[in-house]
């Protein structure tokens with residue numbers, strides 16, 4: 001693909017780790033964490049993406065992706081869809097033979113991303129404890145495919161009831177994941193899902209179990 005010299009993304013950090021969340025949990029990935037977010041979730045664990053960052057050209061990013069041996073790149077933030085060159089980046093990763101797991105807050109359109117087989121979408125459905133439960137761009141639900149999934153981060157009973165209601169009201173053909181906010185009982189959510197016959201997977205944040213709450217893992 002042809003890259004203009006000035007094509008770049010505002011990046012917070014690039015590192016390799018094990019995917020700690022969601023349907024592709026446990027897979028080694030190169031994390032490309034963009035800078036800036038249009039939301040302000042109360043329990044955000046990436047507030048350091050709200051300012052700063054470095055402009056990194058697509059050529060430089062291509063070099064980092066190319067030298068990384070594993071198959072997956074996690075394109076995360078912040079909100080990666082705020083980056084003007086987001087589509088160029090996922091196409092570049094595809095050209096280099098990588099799958100891209102796109103982690104998005106769900107407020108910006110995923111339409112173009114969902115046209116690409118090599119892009120797998122992790123879309124948050126923001127729960128009430130985030131303070132951003134009205135931020136979802138509803139039409140995004142129509143674009144999700146079998147390989148994508150939605151994720152609810154659950155802090156308390158109110159979040160759990162909201163998530164269950166959301167699934168009942170929307171009847172989606174896409175996998176739903178319930179993930180406890182850090183400090184919320186995984187056992188409680190698992191037992192609620194089992195006891196109430198909810199069609200959702202229950203998963204912890206693996207990277208925090210392995211390394212605790214710190215950056216760059």
Ligand code: SF4
Nearest residue numbers: 037039041044078105
């Ligand atoms: S969408 Fe993600 S990065 Fe943005 S405020 Fe919410 S948790 Fe933080």
